[in-house]
Amino acid sequence: MSNSLSEQSSLGSVCEEVRPSFLRARDPSVDRCFRPRPDRQVRLFDEIQEEGQTDYNSDADVSSSSEDVSTALSEASNDTTTDSNAALVYLRLKPVTNISTSYTITPKGNVLTVGPSNDASSTSNNKNKMEQHYSFSAVFESNVKQDEVYRICIAPRIENQTDSFTVLTYGTSGSGKTFTLLGTPNHPGIVPRAVENIFRMNASNIYPQPALKLEKGTACILDDDALAREEHMRQTLLESCVGMNADHELLEKTIKAEHDFQTIVQDEVSVFIWISFVEIYNELVFDLLSPPSQHSKLSQQMAPQPRKSLKVATNDGKVFIQGLTSVYVKSCSESLKLLHWGLQHVSYASTSINSNSSRSHCIFFIDVIKYYSSGVVVDTSYKFCDLAGSERLSKTRNIGSRLTEAKGINTSLMTLGRCLDAANNNKKLKTKSQVIPVRESKLTMLLQAALLGKEKLTMIVNVTPTDLFYEENMNVLRFSAIAKNITFKQPVKPVNKSRYSFVVEKAKSAAEEIIFLRSEVERLTSEMQYRLLEQERLLRQELVGSFEQKLAEKQKDYELTLKRELQIQQRIHDAQIESLKRQYENKIEDLREQYEEEEIERKRRTLE
Numbered sequence: 001m002s003n004s005l006s007e008q009s010s011l012g013s014v015c016e017e018v019r020p021s022f023l024r025a026r027d028p029s030v031d032r033c034f035r036p037r038p039d040r041q042v043r044l045f046d047e048i049q050e051e052g053q054t055d056y057n058s059d060a061d062v063s064s065s066s067e068d069v070s071t072a073l074s075e076a077s078n079d080t081t082t083d084s085n086a087a088l089v090y091l092r093l094k095p096v097t098n099i100s101t102s103y104t105i106t107p108k109g110n111v112l113t114v115g116p117s118n119d120a121s122s123t124s125n126n127k128n129k130m131e132q133h134y135s136f137s138a139v140f141e142s143n144v145k146q147d148e149v150y151r152i153c154i155a156p157r158i159e160n161q162t163d164s165f166t167v168l169t170y171g172t173s174g175s176g177k178t179f180t181l182l183g184t185p186n187h188p189g190i191v192p193r194a195v196e197n198i199f200r201m202n203a204s205n206i207y208p209q210p211a212l213k214l215e216k217g218t219a220c221i222l223d224d225d226a227l228a229r230e231e232h233m234r235q236t237l238l239e240s241c242v243g244m245n246a247d248h249e250l251l252e253k254t255i256k257a258e259h260d261f262q263t264i265v266q267d268e269v270s271v272f273i274w275i276s277f278v279e280i281y282n283e284l285v286f287d288l289l290s291p292p293s294q295h296s297k298l299s300q301q302m303a304p305q306p307r308k309s310l311k312v313a314t315n316d317g318k319v320f321i322q323g324l325t326s327v328y329v330k331s332c333s334e335s336l337k338l339l340h341w342g343l344q345h346v347s348y349a350s351t352s353i354n355s356n357s358s359r360s361h362c363i364f365f366i367d368v369i370k371y372y373s374s375g376v377v378v379d380t381s382y383k384f385c386d387l388a389g390s391e392r393l394s395k396t397r398n399i400g401s402r403l404t405e406a407k408g409i410n411t412s413l414m415t416l417g418r419c420l421d422a423a424n425n426n427k428k429l430k431t432k433s434q435v436i437p438v439r440e441s442k443l444t445m446l447l448q449a450a451l452l453g454k455e456k457l458t459m460i461v462n463v464t465p466t467d468l469f470y471e472e473n474m475n476v477l478r479f480s481a482i483a484k485n486i487t488f489k490q491p492v493k494p495v496n497k498s499r500y501s502f503v504v505e506k507a508k509s510a511a512e513e514i515i516f517l518r519s520e521v522e523r524l525t526s527e528m529q530y531r532l533l534e535q536e537r538l539l540r541q542e543l544v545g546s547f548e549q550k551l552a553e554k555q556k557d558y559e560l561t562l563k564r565e566l567q568i569q570q571r572i573h574d575a576q577i578e579s580l581k582r583q584y585e586n587k588i589e590d591l592r593e594q595y596e597e598e599e600i601e602r603k604r605r606t607l608e
């Protein structure tokens with residue numbers, strides 16, 4: 001091995017030629033041109049590789065003898081953080097009770113020294129029992145709290161405002177990747193803190209309508225129908241997040257107590273914030289924020305519906321996921337509710353190492369689009385990627401579907417390693433660039449902006465410092481050392497798209513007009529309702545009046561008729577009385593005559 005290395009350096013052709021080695025095991029699945037090649041003189045035995053593992057340390061920032069400590073320390077003090085295009089790689093140690101004596105931190109220079117394994121049965125490739133030194137941008141020991149990790153790793157990137165970036169958490173299963181990225185309600189991770197930071201900074205400029213959106217990686221204006229659809233989807237998703245308020249209140253309270261994020265007062269700028277969330281499970285991309293349809297709600301009660309995977313595509317060099325749900329968010333709490341809602345759909349499972357182990361790579365996207373009144377549109381994209389644990393199949397004792405998942409996880413992590421390795425090699429090649437194999441896995445396709453140097457890269461390496469994880473940690477550290485060496489050639493610049501000025505202005509005025517028209521419709525509707533009520537009232541009044549008048553007339557008529565009738569009856573009655581009177585008078589007259597006649601008759605008789 002030393003032979004091959006010295007040959008390489010003496011020949012001065014470090015990376016162009018492939019030099020086979022009988023000592024160094026190669027992963028047969030790795031294409032020749034992508035195999036890592038050493039370019040530094042290291043000790044013979046450090047290069048011995050066992051169990052056919054992929055070796056990422058060929059040109060890693062690993063010094064393999066105690067003499068190299070000083071070199072490593074000086075390298076660490078000349079940290080790549082001074083180069084604004086360099087990848088930032090941080091180390092975070094998980095708090096454990098049985099900490100291994102193999103790991104030592106040298107705070108000056110942020111160096112982790114790994115001694116030989118304490119485990120006699122270890123199959124470690126560090127057979128020569130030499131110390132190895134890994135330097136980082138910063139090292140977080142077990143007692144370092146979440147807020148400090150955020151303040152050092154992420155806050156400067158966010159507060160810079162114009163740089164897009166990707167954050168990766170990488171480590172063995174159960175080493176604290178998810179804890180670092182998402183945390184718990186009492187110990188929020190970097191994602192909730194970043195969301196709060198972004199909203200706090202832009203608090204005075206958040207636009208109330210989803211008028212601008214990234215479509216296929218390009219900022220576009222939404223027409224009325226699309227805007228209404230976005231609003232509807234937003235509401236549907238937020239309504240699905242009921243019952244999550246308690247956790248968010250605690251989370252936001254904790255973040256506000258630990259940070260003092262400042263609002264940046266900016267005139268003449270409108271900010272549009274969109275979020276999306278995906279998981280890559282067994283090399284398939286799934287949308288974690290797809291809105292629940294009425295149909296799926298019903299069918300879920302009967303049997304779980306198979307999920308639909310999405311395609312990754314590119315447009316003008318920009319990667320996007322076809323049909324991915326992107327949600328317009330107006331506040332930190334809305335974003336966190338959606339994040340937690342999405343997390344309910346992530347593939348977790350219990351392994352022998354972690355009872356709640358992520359079985360997929362998850363990426364949370366935050367797109368911030370800024371429209372300046374000068375007509376400039378700047379879109380900044382933040383990706384937070386929780387990589388699934390790198391694991392040894394023997395240690396996790398996975399079988400069946402867990403084994404398939406583990407193989408998928410390890411394959412995509414291997415491709416990621418090869419991409420970082422190629423990017424690292426390109427740093428050294430002055431003339432010819434090596435192709436970075438980003439298209440070989442879904443994970444690297446989605447992270448290609450960072451891997452191809454178009455946006456900044458931050459990696460947080462999580463390590464469980466116990467003897468049990470010695471070998472896995474060595475692989476993780478070699479991997480991180482490659483990432484630490486990368487300096488991207490292209491400086492990352494904000495994309496100013498002044499050609500959007502007219503359309504964006506139009507969108508803005510159209511959005512304002514929509515608001516005005518909607519309020520006008522509401523005003524006219526209520527005015528019309530009032531008028532209708534008023535008309536009804538008047539009509540009622542008129543009807544009542546006319547009925548009253550008619551009644552009065554009728555009453556008068558009836559009274560007259562009655563009076564007339566009474567008069568007639570009176571007259572009839574009088575006539576009848578008169579006739580009866582006459583009849584009786586005649587009768588009385590007759591009777592009187594009759595009496596007189598009888599009287600005369602009686603007198604006559606008496607006289608006779």
Ligand SMILES: Nc1ncnc2c1ncn2[C@@H]1O[C@H](COP(=O)(O)OP(=O)(O)OP(=O)(O)O)[C@@H](O)[C@H]1O
Pocket residue numbers: 093094095142171172173174175176177178179180354356357358359387388389390462
């Ligand atoms: N720095 C830390 N402080 C306190 N607890 C931690 C820390 N890091 C990890 N843990 C705890 O360790 C456990 C495993 O962590 P976590 O789930 O984040 O691991 P992981 O690396 O995401 O694992 P996997 O890849 O299997 O999903 C969790 O219960 C978590 O709370």
